[in-house]
Amino acid sequence: MQDSHQVSAHHGQRKFFLPELSPTAVPTMHLLSNPSFFSTVGPLLIIYFPKVVAMNPTITAVVLAAGKGTRMKSMHAKVLHEVFFRPMIHHVLDAVREAEITDCAVIVGHQRQEVLNTLTNYSIMPVIQEQQLGTGHAVLCAETACGQADLVMILCGDTPLIQAGTLRAMIAAHRQQRAPLTLMTTLLDQPFGYGRILSDDKGTVQAIVEEKDASEEQRCIQEINAGIYLVDRPFLFTALRQIGTDNSQGEVYLTDIVAIANRQGLAVHKFVHPQAIDVLGVNSRIELAQAHATLQLRHNRGLMLSGVTLYGPESTLIAADCAIGQDSVLHGPVRISGGTTIGQNCCIHSGCILHACQLGDGVTVGANSVLEHCSIPKGSTIAPLTHRNDG
Numbered sequence: 001m002q003d004s005h006q007v008s009a010h011h012g013q014r015k016f017f018l019p020e021l022s023p024t025a026v027p028t029m030h031l032l033s034n035p036s037f038f039s040t041v042g043p044l045l046i047i048y049f050p051k052v053v054a055m056n057p058t059i060t061a062v063v064l065a066a067g068k069g070t071r072m073k074s075m076h077a078k079v080l081h082e083v084f085f086r087p088m089i090h091h092v093l094d095a096v097r098e099a100e101i102t103d104c105a106v107i108v109g110h111q112r113q114e115v116l117n118t119l120t121n122y123s124i125m126p127v128i129q130e131q132q133l134g135t136g137h138a139v140l141c142a143e144t145a146c147g148q149a150d151l152v153m154i155l156c157g158d159t160p161l162i163q164a165g166t167l168r169a170m171i172a173a174h175r176q177q178r179a180p181l182t183l184m185t186t187l188l189d190q191p192f193g194y195g196r197i198l199s200d201d202k203g204t205v206q207a208i209v210e211e212k213d214a215s216e217e218q219r220c221i222q223e224i225n226a227g228i229y230l231v232d233r234p235f236l237f238t239a240l241r242q243i244g245t246d247n248s249q250g251e252v253y254l255t256d257i258v259a260i261a262n263r264q265g266l267a268v269h270k271f272v273h274p275q276a277i278d279v280l281g282v283n284s285r286i287e288l289a290q291a292h293a294t295l296q297l298r299h300n301r302g303l304m305l306s307g308v309t310l311y312g313p314e315s316t317l318i319a320a321d322c323a324i325g326q327d328s329v330l331h332g333p334v335r336i337s338g339g340t341t342i343g344q345n346c347c348i349h350s351g352c353i354l355h356a357c358q359l360g361d362g363v364t365v366g367a368n369s370v371l372e373h374c375s376i377p378k379g380s381t382i383a384p385l386t387h388r389n390d391g
Contacts, residue, residue: 057150059103059171059230061096062142065089065157066109066129071283077111079157080118081288084295085319085337087118088282091160091295097122098164099171101153105145107138134251140240152236154229154254158282160291162228166278170230170271179269180235181261183208184226186276193283194224195255197270205268208255212248223272225255226279235266325361343378356391 069078079089089106096104104122108115109129116126125145129138139154146152151174155162166184174182183205185197195208196218208225209218239257247253261268273279282288299320300313308324310316312332318324319337325344330336334348338356342348345361351368359365359376366384373391376382 057175058148059101059151059153060146060149060233061101061104061153061155062127062139062146063089063092063096063104063106063124063155063157064135064138065115066107066112066132066138068110068132069158069283072285072288077115078282079115080111081282083160083282083288083291084299088160088288088291089115089118089157090122092155092157092162093119093122093124095162095164095167096153096155099167101167103149105142106157107142109138134245134249135254136240136243136252136256139254140237140252143237146233146237149233152229152231152233154227154231156227156281159227159279160282161278161280161294163278166273167228170228170273173271174230174269177267177269179267180232181257181266182230182269182271183258184228184271184273184279185223186226186273186279187222188224188276189222191219191222191224194281196221197223197225199223199270203270205258205270206262207259210247210249210253210255226273227281228279229254229257231257235261331367338372349384 065077065079067078072078072081074081080087082088083091093104102123103125105125105127106115106119107127107129109132112128127142127145129141132138139152153167153171170182170184188194193211195210196214197205198207198209198218198221199205211219236257239260240252240254242260243252243256245251258268277294280287280291282291293314296317297313299318300310300316303318303324304310304313307326309327309329310332311330315333316330317333317335317337319339322336322338322340322342324330324342325346327344328342328346328348330348331350333350334352334354336342336348336354340354340357340359342354342359343361343363346359347364348354349365349367352365353370354365355372357371357374357376360378360380362379363376363382364380365371365382366386368384369382369386370388371382371386372389374388375390
């Protein structure tokens with residue numbers, strides 16, 4: 001498939017193919033008015049056709065995971081903090097994979113080896129950002145990794161609640177709108193700390209202003225940047241090379257590509273996601289706990305819909321790699337992890353901890369028991385306060 005824009009010019013019975021005229025996404029008609037040109041071949045009607053994009057454009061995801069996360073008050077890189085039993089970046093990469101985005105670059109910097117050591121089960125392209133000079137600089141470091149893509153989806157490694165369905169919907173909206181840039185936004189009652197979306201009277205995105213650079217009036221805006229972008233690759237990296245560091249942080253802001261697109265007369269599409277919690281960025285221990293609780297309740301809801309009774313789902317912690325049979329009853333609080341399997345018609349009383357266990361059907365575990373690496377036969381009863389490790 002031809003990769004460049006094509007211009008077809010007709011003059012009588014002759015047909016010419018001329019170089020690309022413009023990257024605009026709207027077909028335009030040009031009448032060449034150079035007198036010397038007319039004297040040679042006469043008037044030509046030039047019709048510009050935008051770049052032909054495949055029905056299923058190739059996408060490379062770029063996950064930003066190079067920052068220190070100073071607000072976490074931790075010796076560990078932010079993306080390594082666990083949310084619902086796993087480093088938070090794992091949840092982001094799972095969403096990317098489930099959205100059928102097969103190419104993924106992860107930008108690493110601070111504690112890069114520690115971060116990469118946790119990603120051995122993922123097929124990623126590691127990209128090193130030697131100096132943390134801002135989000136725009138981080139993406140620019142991934143230019144080579146994105147070289148074969150039509151589109152680049154940019155995500156943050158500290159958004160563990162993002163779901164594959166949301167990413168798929170954003171991709172569909174981008175393709176439908178045919179805009180070179182789509183950014184995800186959402187609404188917050190308390191938007192402190194997030195970049196605000198500046199829109200005109202028609203709702204068109206004009207720019208994104210960061211919290212530290214915003215005026216008092218702009219800080220009252222409730223629509224915020226969710227930090228997820230889908231961008232045509234050629235525009236993205238051309239724009240990033242134009243961004244300066246004239247801001248309060250002295251960094252290359254990725255958000256500045258919005259203003260650049262507007263200056264070039266290019267459409268900036270806004271994908272508004274109604275569930276703000278899904279795009280929560282984890283920047284503190286408080287938000288870490290909030291993200292953990294949200295993933296816990298999502299998982300528990302699925303279990304209850306499949307036929308498991310949870311009395312107190314808010315205090316029932318069941319890892320995603322565990323399996324529980326129908327008609328089993330769990331009295332919270334309990335913690336189940338390590339790939340534990342629980343059969344049908346089991347009863348787990350309050351205060352139990354089960355790790356790497358296999359329980360047959362009809363097993364009862366008494367209150368405040370701790371079982372590790374145990375295999376419990378069908379129909380057994382474990383007395384309360386049992387502490388047993390068969391590992």
